[in-house]
Amino acid sequence: MDRTILFVEDEERLREIGVDYFSSEGFTVLEAGDGKQALELFEVNHVDLLILDVMLPELDGWAVCKRIRNESDVPIIMLTARTEEEDKLMGFDLGADEYVTKPFSPKVLVARAKTLIKRAEGTIGNNNEKIKLNDIEINKKSRQVKVENRELTLTHKEYELLVYLIENKGIVLTREKLLNQVWGYDFFGDLRTVDTHIKKIRSKLGQKAKFIKTVIRTGYKFEVENEA
Numbered sequence: 041m042d043r044t045i046l047f048v049e050d051e052e053r054l055r056e057i058g059v060d061y062f063s064s065e066g067f068t069v070l071e072a073g074d075g076k077q078a079l080e081l082f083e084v085n086h087v088d089l090l091i092l093d094v095m096l097p098e099l100d101g102w103a104v105c106k107r108i109r110n111e112s113d114v115p116i117i118m119l120t121a122r123t124e125e126e127d128k129l130m131g132f133d134l135g136a137d138e139y140v141t142k143p144f145s146p147k148v149l150v151a152r153a154k155t156l157i158k159r160a161e162g163t164i165g166n167n168n169e170k171i172k173l174n175d176i177e178i179n180k181k182s183r184q185v186k187v188e189n190r191e192l193t194l195t196h197k198e199y200e201l202l203v204y205l206i207e208n209k210g211i212v213l214t215r216e217k218l219l220n221q222v223w224g225y226d227f228f229g230d231l232r233t234v235d236t237h238i239k240k241i242r243s244k245l246g247q248k249a250k251f252i253k254t255v256i257r258t259g260y261k262f263e264v265e266n267e268a
Contacts, residue, residue, distance in 0.1 A: 043088040043157055044068040048078040048104070049119065050096050054142070058091065061146040062153070075099025079107060087114055088160075089153050092136075094120035102134060109135035115156040115196055119144070132236050135195045138223075155224075160196055171206055174264050176248055178203060192244050197222060201237050205252060205262040214259040234259075 045067045049055040052073070059069045070085055072078040076098035082090070090108065094101035105116055117138040132139070138152055160183075171178040177186040183199055185192045194202065201222050205213065215231040223233070238260060242249035253261045 042066065042068070044070065044086060045153065046070045046072065046078065046081055046085070046087045046090045048072045048075070048091065048096065048101070049093045050074060051093075057146055058149065061150055065150050065154075067153075073097075075101065075104045078104050082108060082112075089115045089117070089157050091117045091119060091149070091153070094118060102130065105134045105136055109195070113160075113193065113195055115153075115160050117149070117152060117156070132197070132233050133240070137196050156196065159200065171203070173206070173209075174248065174251070176206070176245075176251075178206070187245060187248050194241070194244065198237055198241050198244075201234075202241050205260065209262040209264065212255050212258060212261045216259075218259060 045062050047055060047058045047062065047069055048071075049058065050073050055071055055073065059071055062069045070081050070087070072081055074097040078090075078092070078096075079099070081087075092101045092104055096104070101118060101120070105118065108114065108116070113135075115138075116136045117140055118136045119140055119142065121142040137156055140149060140152070169180050171180070175188045178184070180203070185194055185199065185202065201218065204218065204221055215234045218234045219231060238252060242252055245252070251262055251264050253263050255261055
C-alpha cells in the first residue's frame with residue numbers, strides 16, 4: 041500500500057515500533073516527537089493518515105487534532121494511555137476517527153489504519169451511487185455531501201454515520217447498531233460516541249437536521265416526510 045502515515049509519539053521506543061510495522065507493510069512513514077513538529081511535517085507533506093498521541097510536548101494531541109481538522113479531513117487515529125471516557129469523547133468531538141489505548145497491538149493498529157484509508161478513498165462498499173432526497177445530495181464516489189447546493193465538511197465518521205442513517209431511512213437504529221456498523225464490532229467505545237457525532241451532524245445539516253429523529257431510550261431514525 042503506497043500511502044504516507046504521519047506517526048506522532050513522544051516515546052521513542054513506541055514510535056520506532058510503529059514506524060517499523062507500518063514500513064514493513066509498505067507505508068511511507070513520517071515521524072514526529074512533539075505536536076509542533078507534527079504540524080510542520082503535515083504542512084509540507086501529503087499525508088494519508090495521522091496517528092496522534094494525546095500527551096505530547098510543545099502542543100498536545102488535542103490541539104494538533106483541532107488545528108488539522110480546521111483545514112483537512114485526513115483520517116486521524118488518537119493514541120493514548122488514558123482510558124477515561126471523557127477523553128475519548130473529546131477526541132471524537134474534535135474530529136478524530138479512531139481512538140486506540142496503550143498498550144496497543146501494532147498489527148491491530150495497522151489493520152485499523154488500512155481500513156480508515158480505504159474508507160477515506162471510497163474503496164469500501166458500493167460508491168457508484170448518488171443519494172438525493174429533500175435537497176440533500178450525496179455522491180458516494182467522491183464522498184461529497186451537499187445540502188441545498190451547499191457543500192458540507194464532514195469527518196469520515198460523520199459522513200459514514202449520515203450515509204448509514206439515510207440508507208436505512210424510516211428504520212429505528214439503536215446506538216449499539218450504529219456503533220457496530222459505523223465504527224466496527226471491534227470498537228470498544230462508549231455509546232455516547234454516537235450521540236456526539238449525531239450532534240455535530242445536526243449542526244452541519246442546518247434546517248435538515250430535523251430529519252434525524254431521536255428515539256427515546258433507543259437510538260435514532262432518519263425520516264423525511266416529503267422526499268425529493
